[in-house]
Amino acid sequence: MTKTRKSSNGAKRPTLQDVAKLAGVSTAVVSYVINDGPRPTSDEMKLRVNKAIKDLNYHPNAYARGLRLKRTKTIGLITYDFSPMSVYMSSYSAGILTGLTGRLREKGYFNLVSPMTIGEDLRPLEELLQSERLDGIVVRPIQAPPATDALLERIAASHIPCVCIERPGADRFGFSAVTYDDRRGAYDATEYLLSQGHRRIGYIRGDTRFVTVHERFAGYQNALRHHRVRYSEEFVWGEDWSDSTTRAGVDHLLSLPEPPTAIFAASDGMAFVVINQLRKRHISVPEEVAVVGFDDIEMASLFVPSLSTVHVPLLEIGQLAADLIIEQVETNPEVPPSTHVLPVQFIRRESA
Amino acid sequence: MTKTRKSSNGAKRPTLQDVAKLAGVSTAVVSYVINDGPRPTSDEMKLRVNKAIKDLNYHPNAYARGLRLKRTKTIGLITYDFSPMSVYMSSYSAGILTGLTGRLREKGYFNLVSPMTIGEDLRPLEELLQSERLDGIVVRPIQAPPATDALLERIAASHIPCVCIERPGADRFGFSAVTYDDRRGAYDATEYLLSQGHRRIGYIRGDTRFVTVHERFAGYQNALRHHRVRYSEEFVWGEDWSDSTTRAGVDHLLSLPEPPTAIFAASDGMAFVVINQLRKRHISVPEEVAVVGFDDIEMASLFVPSLSTVHVPLLEIGQLAADLIIEQVETNPEVPPSTHVLPVQFIRRESA
DNA sequence: GTGAAAGCGCTAACAA
């Protein structure tokens, strides 16, 4: 390979200078034409310049432009989870990511995914924030305000526009947020089970470090209370998402003198394990024990039996977050923060 | 607009100049200290400069540095799929992404995910390539060389180092590649079924536009041939991944005068649907019909019955791709392209 | 309408 001009990349890319030279105009005019402003240009200039751009296959250098404009067309997605890479691993966040990346791209923005692990040193984050790489940030904190404050504090201190996804940050940060009504979803699912005549409903809770786990649990309790059905702590199980804990929960529930006739698992993933375990013990679903999940991930409709669950509009969450952050980045007079709570919907399938 | 501070972000970030001023040294020295070269500095300078950096909480502007060095510490991941966002949606690519992002991050690189849709206009890609945002590219083309040539052609023309994942590009591009031996995996899985006494093995193929689909199919055929078991076209079904096609395939196979005793689905997702459909028809798995899948996504071990399948080292694929692309970016004398074929492994579980 | 030129923040020659 011949190494004529540039250090590593072979051919030198044309610059705005080259375009100007070829078109026989000044660099200013080229810039005006490209950006359609801020000064007007004659049609003839436009034509000449555009021809030169085509001929050279010229594309502006994003870094030069970024340096000058302090605008990078890049939005960071920061996740803050216990496992470094659960961003991708769960179908749940895959939905959010898909919505987010898609909408950003439509609007000409790039998406820099940066997964942070809870408890991890925040210095890499600091570096990312201060390096002026990002126009805006979408952050997905899964814990309640106190736990995520350190993270959000750093982001706030950076003065980079930020939108929270799933959980709002503490009010004082003034970040907009896109969340969904998981309490209501759990309420609806529980109410459905009650309407089917179930009076003893086991609840597999999930990792209690997640706020959403508390919200969903509250929905379950509210529904019971509202329908005057006795709530019993022995029906509730779980401190984490693990398969073993979930299976132990099923065993525990079945060992009760009056075992539940339905089990509400606070995530689809756990619901699958619950069904798995019930079947291992030769208990049919939904005939002997009904099971409902939460999230409506793709597999929910595929599973055998298909899973009754609460549909969370994951795609829409991502899209709305993209819209909000771009609005904030592009609007100079800061838009007042807003919190959007998206509705969820109970989906009845075979398992309950 | 007040020129003193910053345009949108309130406080102005400190620059290298500020550090130099505070430390009472020249900007060159600050740069030397930060980058530990290219000129030596005295320990006293190092101390003074580092103190100033701490005091100001200084972090270099990535875009200024990028403009100067032509190095952005950013690797693009370009996927080329039929659906715009299947990157995230499948557990399959989630595994690859996790490995890739994780390793890049460890080595101080950022990851810009850019999903391309097959048939889509390549102009956005062109823009990304020419805008000097990326140090390197990891591309995941799912089709065979001729179909992906246009895409790879553009990448090659940009002279940005590139590594192919899953499928190698045509030789002439000279890209390194990380792939896995899916033909062998299908061979092993088929051989296992044969060893269990199955002689009529249905094959659900998947979307034939994917190269991997052909590879896996070839493995199935090879195993049959090698063991002198009759291959019959009526045992093969499918032109896409859809649930309906898969279900129809099961119905078709069962309707044969001599229906298969085992079904090999070329992806775990389809295997789930196959089992689903078999159960709908009250056929027990694996007693009446054995089922094996391919990929070993997370759900495979969770499913009821747990799925016998071919384990693909998705994480390792991503990690190795990261290693290769960084090596290429950071090594000036171009490293010769290499193709790495990772081994796969048949995992026996309950379904077969 | 157009051109000249001053920087954005950084690195690395070139001087000292």
Next chain:
DNA sequence: TTGTTAGCGCTTTCAC
């Protein structure tokens, strides 16, 4: 060793 300074490619003020 350290300081001075010329750019990287772009936008935009200022002059014409």
